[in-house]
Amino acid sequence: MVALVGFYNGHPDAERFPMLAEVGGHLTDALEGEGLASPDPVRLPVAHLLDEVDPRSDVLGVEPVLRAFAAAAPILRWVQTPAYRATLSQHYLDNYGYVRVIGRGGLVESSLVSAGLGIWGAGLHYPRHEHPAEETYHVLHGAARFQRGDGPFEPKSVGESVHHQPSERHAQRFGDETCVLLWAWTGDVTVDARLIPDED
Numbered sequence: 562m563v564a565l566v567g568f569y570n571g572h573p574d575a576e577r578f579p580m581l582a583e584v585g586g587h588l589t590d591a592l593e594g595e596g597l598a599s600p601d602p603v604r605l606p607v608a609h610l611l612d613e614v615d616p617r618s619d620v621l622g623v624e625p626v627l628r629a630f631a632a633a634a635p636i637l638r639w640v641q642t643p644a645y646r647a648t649l650s651q652h653y654l655d656n657y658g659y660v661r662v663i664g665r666g667g668l669v670e671s672s673l674v675s676a677g678l679g680i681w682g683a684g685l686h687y688p689r690h691e692h693p694a695e696e697t698y699h700v701l702h703g704a705a706r707f708q709r710g711d712g713p714f715e716p717k718s719v720g721e722s723v724h725h726q727p728s729e730r731h732a733q734r735f736g737d738e739t740c741v742l743l744w745a746w747t748g749d750v751t752v753d754a755r756l757i758p759d760e761d
């Protein structure tokens with residue numbers, strides 16, 4: 562939590578993406594307020610991939626978040642988007658998962674913003690999907706190529722960010738290392754992402 566507040570508050574991307582200040586503000590309020598919820602831990606197979614993540618980074622704010630994530634991993638509530646469990650391969654489901662720091666069922670309960678950390682194993686392809694929430698991703702470990710709409714897949718590495726407008730279709734192809742992404746949602750954060758069939 563503290564590491565995430567430190568990451569967002571004053572982040573250079575906040576000028577381009579005002580939603581980051583909104584998320585940082587809610588996290589700050591929660592830190593100064595009533596404290597954190599303690600949702601029951603839920604483990605997922607993907608959590609073990611954190612063991613091979615080297616948290617050291619020269620990029621501002623990244624190392625404290627990775628260290629806090631690894632330390633807290635065993636007591637976090639790991640989740641997967643429910644509709645994905647019926648659609649994506651077992652290999653994908655064994656190598657993907659995320660935690661909500663703030664949002665529904667998160668360490669901080671909120672229906673206004675949502676943010677957290679996700680892991681995708683090497684080589685995964687996250688098919689095209691969309692959601693009504695506005696979104697910003699930051700790469701914290703590894704690398705991925707991000708597609709927005711029908712555009713090209715653009716490579717992003719640690720410290721770089723990707724922004725998606727509400728309901729903008731997007732997809733990701735992950736590189737040859739475990740990828741850790743920090744994600745933030747604002748707007749309609751109560752509606753899950755949905756995969757887009759190829760013919761849609």
Ligand SMILES: [Fe+2]
Binds near residue numbers: 725
């Ligand atoms: Fe997204």
